[in-house]
Amino acid sequence: MSGDGAAQGAAPEAVPAAVTAQDAAAIAHTAGVDERHAAFRNAPDGAPPIDGVALARLYGEPLFRMPTDLYIPPDALEVFLETFEGPLDLLLYLIRRQNFNIFDIPLAQVTRQYLDYVDQIRQHNLELASEYLLMAAMLIEIKSRMLLPPKPTADGAEPEDPRAELVRRLLEYEQMKLAAAQLDALPVIGRDFLRAQVTMEQSNVTVFPDVSLADLREAWADILKRAKLNQHHHISREQLSVREYMTKMLRRLQGVRYVEFQELFETATSPTVMVVTFIAMLELSRERLLEVTQAEAFAPIYVRLAYTPLQ
Template identity: 55%
Template sequence: MSDSATLAAAEAPPPATAASPLARIYGQPLTQLPLDLYIPPDAMAVMLDAFEGPLDLLLYLIRKANVNVLDIPMAPLTEQYLVYVEAMRSQNLELAADYLVMAAMLIEIKSRMLLPRPKVDAGDDAEDPRAELVRRLIEYEQMKLAAYGINELPQAERDFEWVEVWVEKTLLRRLPEVSVLDLQNAWLGILRQARLHTHHMVQREELSVREHMTLILRHLRDAGGFVEFGELFDPQQGAPVLVVHFLALLELAREHLVEMTQVEVFEPIYLRLSDERSESRQTTA
C-alpha cells in the first residue's frame, strides 16, 4: 500500500516586480496572477516513502533511528508512529485502519512499560511487553530480506528475453544392438518352454546343423520380412532339436546371413535375411 503526504501552497506569492516576472507566456512576461485563479489545497502531492503495512513502517522508523530491534524505545517510536498515522488518516481513513490497530498496540505496550512490574521469583525473568512485537518485527524483516533476494535474481522479460530458434533437422533413428545377454535370456526362455514338453524316452537321433540352417533360411524367406525369435523354435520337438536349431542360427549370424534387431531393451528380438545373394548361396549349398 502506497502512502503519500500532501503539501499545499498556503498563500499566493507577492506580486512580482517588473524585473522578476512570475512567468512568460508566448514570450510575454506575467507580472500578476489572474484574479479568478483557484489553487486547490491538494494541488501538489509529494510521494514520500512507501510502506506495505504497519510492520513495514515500524521497521523503517527503527532502522532510521538506528536502534536495536531487541531494545525498542517505545516512547519516541510511538510518538513518531502516531504522527505518521495522523497525517495518513487525514487523507484516507480506510487505508489507515491497519495502522490504527498497530497504534493501539503501541500505546498499550507503552502503558504497560510505565506501570510497575510485578515481583517475580529469583529464577524467573519478567515478561517484556515488547516481546511479541519484537518477534513479529524480526520475522517480517527476515521475510522482507528473502523477498528482496528473490527479486534480485534474474527475471525473464525484465533482465533478459526469451529467444526461440527453430532448427529443422532429420533424426536418424538408431535401433539398439542385440547384446549377448539379450540373446541368452531369449534362449533360456525357449529352454523353459521346451522343458514343459519333455519326456523320458531316450533315443539317439542324428541332427545336421546345415539342414537346420537351410530350414531357418527358408522360413525367413517365406515370411518375407521380420520374424520373431521365438517363432523359429518349436518346443514340442524337444531339447536336442532346439539346441541344433539354435546352433544353426548362431552359424547363420556368424556368416552374416541373418540380421538380428531389437526395438528397445527387453523387447522381443526379430530376425530377417541380410541379403538375397547370401540366402541363395546358402540354399544351394
C-alpha cells in the first residue's frame, strides 16, 4: 500500500477524461506559470530567472521580482459579472433566468435571491443599494398581503391579485427594454458604417452638343405639324334679356287656360335660352302674374295666367 501510494505521489497528476483538450492546455499553462513564479521567488535579488522571462515591464525595464512596497487598492481586482440598470431590471432578470411565469411569481424564492444581491451591493455602494431596498420592501409587502385573507369587495367581485401592479410594471419595462435593444441594433453612422465622400473635379468649360442642319430641319417640321393640330374655340357672348322673355311668355299664355311646364322650353335653342326662360317664369310668378299648379305629387306641372278679379 505504501509503495503504491509513493508511486502515485511521484507520478504526474493525470487529466480527467471529462476535461477537454482546451482545459488541459489551460492547466498546463497554469502549472508553468506557477513554476516560473517559484523561480522568481527563489532567485537572488536582481538576478534574472532561469528561463529569462520577465514578470513585467516597468517604464520599459524588465521586472523579475514582485516589488515589496506595491499597493493594490481593495477594489482594483473587483469583477462584476452581472450589471443591472435598476431594481426592475434585476427582478426581471431573476424571473426570466429561472423561467418563472411572470403572472404567477413565486415571491418567496425571488425575494430571497433579490435580498442576496442587495446584501452584496450594500457592502460597496450604500447609495445605490437604497433603490434596491425600496423594491425589496415592496416585494415583502406584496408577500405579506398574499398571506393575509383578501378583503371582500363592495360588488362581490374577486379581489385583485396583489402582484398585478408589479406584473404590469415588469411587462412595460420589458417592452421598453426590447424596443431599446431593437433601436440599438439599427446601424448607426460612425459606429457601424462610415459615409463615403468622393471628390470629383469638374471643368468650368461648358461643352455644347453639335447640331447639324438636318436636326434643325426635323425640329422645324415637328413644330409645323403640331401647329396644324392646335384648334381654337371662340366663345361669343349671347345677349339675352329676361324682360323680353317675360313678355314672350305672357303672350303665349294669353287665350289659353294653361300650358304644361315642359312646353315652355320646347322652343329653346340653347341651354342659355332655357335658363333665361326659367328665370323669366320665376319673375312672373314672383310678381303674381303667373300661377304654377300641380294636382298631386309627381303629377304634371301646369302654368297659367293669374286670375285677377274685376273691381
